[in-house]
Amino acid sequence: MTTFPEDSILVLLGTTPSGELTKSAAGLLGAAVGVGTPVALVVALPGQGAEAASEAGSLGAKHVLMAEMEELSSALGVPVVDALTVAADQVQPDAILITNSLDGRDAAGRFAARKRCALAVDAIGVGRDEEGVLAHHSVYGGAYNVDCAPTFGPLVITVREGSIDARAEAVTPTVDVLDVKPSGAAAAIVESFEEQTAASTRPELRGAAKVVAGGRGLSSQEQFALVEELADVLGAAVGASRAAVDAGYVPNSYQIGQTGVSVSPQLYVALGISGAIQHRAGMQTAKTIVAINKDPDAAIFDVADFGVVGDLFEVVPQLIKSLSARKG
Amino acid sequence: MKIIVLMKEVPDTYGERKLNLETGLAERGAGEAVLDEINERALEVALSQAGEISDAEIIVVSMAPESAATTLRKALAMGASRLVHIADEKLVGADLGLTAEVLAAAIKRTGFDLIIAGNLSTDGSGGVLPAMIAELLEVPYASALTSVEVTADRITGSRESDTGTMRVAAPLPAVISVTERFPAGRFPNFKGIMAAKKKPVESLTAADLDVDPESLDTPRSIMLAVAERPARTAGTKIVDEGDGGEKLAEFLISNRLA
Numbered sequence: 331m332t333t334f335p336e337d338s339i340l341v342l343l344g345t346t347p348s349g350e351l352t353k354s355a356a357g358l359l360g361a362a363v364g365v366g367t368p369v370a371l372v373v374a375l376p377g378q379g380a381e382a383a384s385e386a387g388s389l390g391a392k393h394v395l396m397a398e399m400e401e402l403s404s405a406l407g408v409p410v411v412d413a414l415t416v417a418a419d420q421v422q423p424d425a426i427l428i429t430n431s432l433d434g435r436d437a438a439g440r441f442a443a444r445k446r447c448a449l450a451v452d453a454i455g456v457g458r459d460e461e462g463v464l465a466h467h468s469v470y471g472g473a474y475n476v477d478c479a480p481t482f483g484p485l486v487i488t489v490r491e492g493s494i495d496a497r498a499e500a501v502t503p504t505v506d507v508l509d510v511k512p513s514g515a516a517a518a519i520v521e522s523f524e525e526q527t528a529a530s531t532r533p534e535l536r537g538a539a540k541v542v543a544g545g546r547g548l549s550s551q552e553q554f555a556l557v558e559e560l561a562d563v564l565g566a567a568v569g570a571s572r573a574a575v576d577a578g579y580v581p582n583s584y585q586i587g588q589t590g591v592s593v594s595p596q597l598y599v600a601l602g603i604s605g606a607i608q609h610r611a612g613m614q615t616a617k618t619i620v621a622i623n624k625d626p627d628a629a630i631f632d633v634a635d636f637g638v639v640g641d642l643f644e645v646v647p648q649l650i651k652s653l654s655a656r657k658g
Numbered sequence: 659m660k661i662i663v664l665m666k667e668v669p670d671t672y673g674e675r676k677l678n679l680e681t682g683l684a685e686r687g688a689g690e691a692v693l694d695e696i697n698e699r700a701l702e703v704a705l706s707q708a709g710e711i712s713d714a715e716i717i718v719v720s721m722a723p724e725s726a727a728t729t730l731r732k733a734l735a736m737g738a739s740r741l742v743h744i745a746d747e748k749l750v751g752a753d754l755g756l757t758a759e760v761l762a763a764a765i766k767r768t769g770f771d772l773i774i775a776g777n778l779s780t781d782g783s784g785g786v787l788p789a790m791i792a793e794l795l796e797v798p799y800a801s802a803l804t805s806v807e808v809t810a811d812r813i814t815g816s817r818e819s820d821t822g823t824m825r826v827a828a829p830l831p832a833v834i835s836v837t838e839r840f841p842a843g844r845f846p847n848f849k850g851i852m853a854a855k856k857k858p859v860e861s862l863t864a865a866d867l868d869v870d871p872e873s874l875d876t877p878r879s880i881m882l883a884v885a886e887r888p889a890r891t892a893g894t895k896i897v898d899e900g901d902g903g904e905k906l907a908e909f910l911i912s913n914r915l916a
């Protein structure tokens with residue numbers, strides 16, 4: 331059996347139903363390599379582990395523990411936690427990194443409760459001091475930075491999707507097959523599953539590098555298309571304020587704000603959004619904020635790096651034309 | 659059937675929210691305190707399902723300071739049968755692990771068939787407590803449901819996972835969490851407010867639940883540092899004079915953002 335380095339960081343990597351690693355894998359391994367030796371746990375359906383394991387190596391996992399589990403598709407959450415429990419016992423890591431997605435949070439919560447580990451959620455970075463690994467958080471919509479650490483033992487950390495820019499160098503990993511005996515913990519049953527078929531080629535809102543968001547100023551569902559048009563020119567994801575969601579212009583999943591999705595993109599473009607504190611809490615950690623609004627007193631201008639007071643139905647088409655022209 | 663709804667008081671997201679820079683604790687006096695909206699939706703799920711089930715009793719369980727009692731009473735006015743309020747000075751600043759232990763112990767003591775929680779709180783945005791509680795109570799957990807049907811012995815529902823949509827089912831007892839797809843909580847009416855005054859409120863401490871918040875045997879997450887992020891400042895603001903779109907395009911291109 332492989333012996334694992336003293337400074338091992340166990341990284342839980344999930345797979346999509348088709349067997350690829352989920353998108354957050356690169357960032358998790360990038361965070362891990364900054365504080366120790368990344369040991370990946372790849373949990374996959376039978377037959378899909380080997381490819382996922384080599385993909386983990388190309389993203390920087392020095393060692394890979396591979397668990398192929400049939401029950402992954404039928405029992406909700408518990409098989410992953412069972413695998414994580416076995417892996418953590420073998421690796422004795424300094425920290426355990428898990429993505430802060432829905433499935434990641436479910437696994438982290440159950441695991442931390444089962445093993446009585448200290449848990450830090452929604453971290454935007456990890457670090458190390460002489461005592462061990464610590465987690466950096468941005469809380470209350472980016473208003474405060476907070477660091478936390480465990481009193482003792484490994485810290486289980488869920489890492490916010492898209493928050494880690496660092497990447498680990500590709501390596502050829504050692505791969506061990508992990509023998510997981512089911513814990514028998516009660517799990518909800520998955521009766522059927524419909525994979526999300528990507529309706530557009532636009533990036534997902536969570537973790538997007540650029541976001542164009544529309545508010546009540548778009549006035550109607552039809553006119554919200556302008557937001558999508560600009561997003562496509564910029565290669566951005568589409569978001570919305572709560573007001574636009576409540577008005578029925580777009581589905582709930584588009585909502586950016588304290589309730590809804592929190593984003594920290596390189597560029598955030600707010601169209602017809604007044605900038606209620608609730609909305610700002612979900613986007614004010616963006617690197618650059620641009621706003622167009624006809625109300626010169628809109629609160630969004632207080633946080634915008636570049637604001638245009640004007641009619642978005644005139645400014646945005648001109649912006650699109652201008653950007654398209656320069657792109658040639 | 660005993661339906662437990664987990665609720666908490668949070669600072670209103672429409673107001674100023676502050677952390678104390680010495681203790682790292684939330685400044686409860688800084689703004690309005692309200693019931694977390696997602697918890698109100700969870701209670702609404704319980705209330706709307708209760709009609710379909712015989713002998714449904716809806717019990718709100720909350721770990722919150724004494725001062726939250728008034729806020730929590732709203733849940734009774736909305737229609738919950740009773741409130742179990744765990745208030746203990748020793749629990750101030752409790753981490754997720756301690757919070758889960760306390761809530762699980764309170765739920766066990768109360769008895770339960772179904773536990774309904776919100777998927778993500780608006781203050782901590784943790785989204786892990788229901789999973790922790792399910793593990794501690796050794797029951798199934800169906801997270802982030804967008805629809806649910808409750809019968810005498812099981813729940814079924816739709817769940818929006820990271821990769822698609824699934825139908826899930828679990829025998830009771832179980833824990834579920836619900837998303838914002840569910841309708842907002844109802845407004846308490848006058849009758850509800852009057853009735854709430856007579857509803858039972860049980861106050862518990864950690865000691866009542868046999869949990870020692872000061873025990874050093876269990877690892878806890880502790881805050882090492884807290885700092886206020888400098889507020890964003892406004893940058894350039896122009897008034898469109900027919901070339902606003904072009905100027906904005908220039909800004910984006912010169913900053914390598916387009």
